[in-house]
Amino acid sequence: MRRATALDGPRADTATAGPASWLPFHRPSIGAEEIAEVVDTLRSGWVTTGPKTQRFEREFAARLGVPDALAVSSGTAALHLALRVLGVEAGDDVILPAYTFTATAEAVTYLGARPVLADVDPVTCNLRGEDVERARTARTRAVIPVHIAGLPCDMDPILDVARSRRLAVIEDAAHALPARDRGRWVGTLSDATAFSFYATKNITTGEGGMLVVRDRRAAERARMLALHGISRDAWKRYTAAGHWRYEILASGYKYNLPDLAASLGLAQLRKLARFHARRRRLAARYDRGLAQLDAIATPPHAPRDGTHAWHLYMIRLRTAALRIDRDGFIEELRARNVGTSVHFIPLHLHPYYQQEWGYRPGQFPGAEAAWSQVVSLPLYPAMSDDDVDDVLTAVADVVRRHRR
Numbered sequence: 001m002r003r004a005t006a007l008d009g010p011r012a013d014t015a016t017a018g019p020a021s022w023l024p025f026h027r028p029s030i031g032a033e034e035i036a037e038v039v040d041t042l043r044s045g046w047v048t049t050g051p052k053t054q055r056f057e058r059e060f061a062a063r064l065g066v067p068d069a070l071a072v073s074s075g076t077a078a079l080h081l082a083l084r085v086l087g088v089e090a091g092d093d094v095i096l097p098a099y100t101f102t103a104t105a106e107a108v109t110y111l112g113a114r115p116v117l118a119d120v121d122p123v124t125c126n127l128r129g130e131d132v133e134r135a136r137t138a139r140t141r142a143v144i145p146v147h148i149a150g151l152p153c154d155m156d157p158i159l160d161v162a163r164s165r166r167l168a169v170i171e172d173a174a175h176a177l178p179a180r181d182r183g184r185w186v187g188t189l190s191d192a193t194a195f196s197f198y199a200t201k202n203i204t205t206g207e208g209g210m211l212v213v214r215d216r217r218a219a220e221r222a223r224m225l226a227l228h229g230i231s232r233d234a235w236k237r238y239t240a241a242g243h244w245r246y247e248i249l250a251s252g253y254k255y256n257l258p259d260l261a262a263s264l265g266l267a268q269l270r271k272l273a274r275f276h277a278r279r280r281r282l283a284a285r286y287d288r289g290l291a292q293l294d295a296i297a298t299p300p301h302a303p304r305d306g307t308h309a310w311h312l313y314m315i316r317l318r319t320a321a322l323r324i325d326r327d328g329f330i331e332e333l334r335a336r337n338v339g340t341s342v343h344f345i346p347l348h349l350h351p352y353y354q355q356e357w358g359y360r361p362g363q364f365p366g367a368e369a370a371w372s373q374v375v376s377l378p379l380y381p382a383m384s385d386d387d388v389d390d391v392l393t394a395v396a397d398v399v400r401r402h403r404r
C-alpha cells in the first residue's frame with residue numbers, strides 16, 4: 001500500500017479500502033528506450049517528418065504484414081483521410097455505432113457527409129452486421145465499425161453486408177492494437193483501418209495515428225493529401241536528395257507525424273508484445289478477483305480464434321443488486337483513491353448530435369443499456385499486481401457497503 005501525499009486525489013474519511021494514494025486511470029509506460037530515441041532525434045537536427053517517421057511506418061507495416069502504412073497526426077486524421085480517398089463526399093451517408101467517441105463521427109462531417117448512427121450489441125458494445133443492414137439508406141457510402149475496448153467486432157457479417165451493397169469499410173481501431181478477428185490482424189480485414197497513438201492508447205506517440213489502406217493507389221493518394229496535397233516525398237526538399245521545386249496536386253491537410261513523435265512510436269512498437277502480454281495478465285487478475293461479486297459482470301473476451309487488445313477493462317454493474325447507480329459507484333471508487341472512466345457516452349445523447357442531426361434519447365437502446373452500467377477500471381502495463389489487488393479491494397468494499 002502506498003503512502004498518501006498532498007498531491008493525491010480525494011479520500012473520504014469513511015473509505016477503508018483501496019490504494020493508500022491516488023491510483024490514476026492511466027499512466028503511459030515511458031522508459032529509457034523512448035528517451036534515447038527522442039534524444040537521438042534531437043541530436044540528428046531533423047525533428048519534423050523525416051527518416052524516423054519512415055522507419056516507424058515500415059516497422060508498423062511489417063508488424064501487421066501489410067505493404068504500407070501512413071503515420072499521421074491523430075487517429076481522427078487517419079479516419080478523415082480514409083473516408084476521402086475511399087470516395088465519401090458531401091451528401092453521402094456513413095454508418096457508425098452510436099457507441100463511440102465523437103472523433104468517429106466528426107471525421108464524417110469534415111467531408112459534408114451525414115453520420116448515420118446504429119445501435120450495438122449491448123454486451124460487447126460493438127457494431128453487428130444486422131445493425132448495419134438496419135441503418136442502411138439509399139445514400140450509404142461507407143461503414144465504420146469500432147472495436148470497443150480492444151475487443152474486435154465480428155467482422156465477417158459486417159463485411160458481407162458491405163460487399164453486397166458495395167460499401168467501403170473503414171475500421172476505427174483506436175483501441176485495437178494488437179487485436180485479431182478469426183486469427184487475422186485488425187488492420188488487414190477491410191478497405192482501410194485507422195489506429196490511434198493518443199497518450200492513453202496501447203502504444204503512444206503523445207498524439208498521433210496510423211492509416212492502413214488496402215488499395216495501393218488510394219494509399220498513395222492518402223500520403224499525398226496528408227501533407228498539403230504536395231507531390232510525393234516533398235519532405236525531402238530540405239535534404240541533399242531533395243529539390244526546392246514541388247507540385248500541389250490537390251487540396252490537402254497538415255496531418256503529417258513529426259520524427260519527434262515517431263521516435264516514441266518506434267520504441268513503443270518494440271515493446272508492443274510485452275505491453276500486450278502484461279495487459280492480458282492484469283485483465284486475467286481482474287477476472288479472477290471479480291468472479292465472486294455477483295453485482296459485477298466482467299468484460300466479454302474474444303472468441304477462441306480471436307485476440308482482445310485489452311485497451312480497456314470495462315466492468316458492467318448489475319445495478320439492480322446495488323443501492324447506488326453507476327455514477328455513484330464511480331464516486332465511491334474515487335473516494336477510495338481509484339481513478340476510473342466511462343467509455344463512452346453514446347453520441348445520440350450529446351446536444352450537438354440531437355440539434356444538428358435530429359437524434360434523441362431512447363433511439364438506441366443497446367447503446368444506452370451498456371453505457372448506463374459500464375465503468376472502465378485502471379489498466380496499463382506499469383500497473384503492479386498490488387495495484388490491481390488494491391482496485392479489487394476497493395470495488396469489493398463498495399459492493400459490500402451498497403448491496404441491496
